[in-house]
Amino acid sequence: MTEQGFLETTRTAYDTFAEEYARDERNDYGPLPFERAMLGAFxxxxxxxxxxxxxxxLGCGPGKVTSFLHGLGVDVFGIxxxxxxxxxxxxxNPGLRFDVGSMTALDLPPASVSGIVASYSIIHVPDEALPSLFDGFARVLAPGGEVLVVFFTGDERMRRTEAFGYEVALDYHLRPADRVAEAMRAAGLVERARLLRGPEPHELLPRAFLFASKPREA
Known part of the structure; x- marks a missing residue:
């Protein structure tokens, strides 16, 4: 599938079930201990x-992570x-900024953000698009800035054809943490920490958290 193709199918799917997704308590981050801990460290x-x-x-959805970080005193906006x-x-979240845009083509100036969170959003990006994705992250991140990427682990592509009672065509790319870490390293992002966890009782898939930073200029 072309880059334009996966963007269109992902946008269509999330537009279709947006309200149901936002109401689903499984998508709340506050009650999940490891998510809460890693977002707190970030x-x-x-x-x-x-x-x-x-x-x-990036890939903020209905703004739950954005709101969580704002509550921790972070100046944050969502795309x-x-x-x-x-x-x-x-x-x-009427007091926060949210913009429509693609994290694969960020409309942000170079070195304009101090941090990036991509929580369960790179899961829809195919392997061939990861290098340019992380190059884009590195471009807009200020030296010394932080990146937290959260994703499902495995080594397969899964297609979801139904969600919240709607017919959709949504691809999930499951990857080993090492593969994602290598793509981040190739973009100049230095890994600082990682956490791997199994699924919670209401979940099906294991997850990974990769924390990296852009080196400060010499």
């Missing part, structure tokens, strides 16, 4: 290295491919 480092720059939540998701995020 927030602490991001606040320390901010230099007056905000954090970008998502789905206009319906962005409309819900703005409605639920």
């Amino acid at each position: 927030a602490e480092y991001a606040r320390a290295s901010a230099g007056g720059l905000p954090v970008a939540d 998502d491919l789905s206009p319906e998701m962005i409309a819900l995020a703005r409605k639920e």
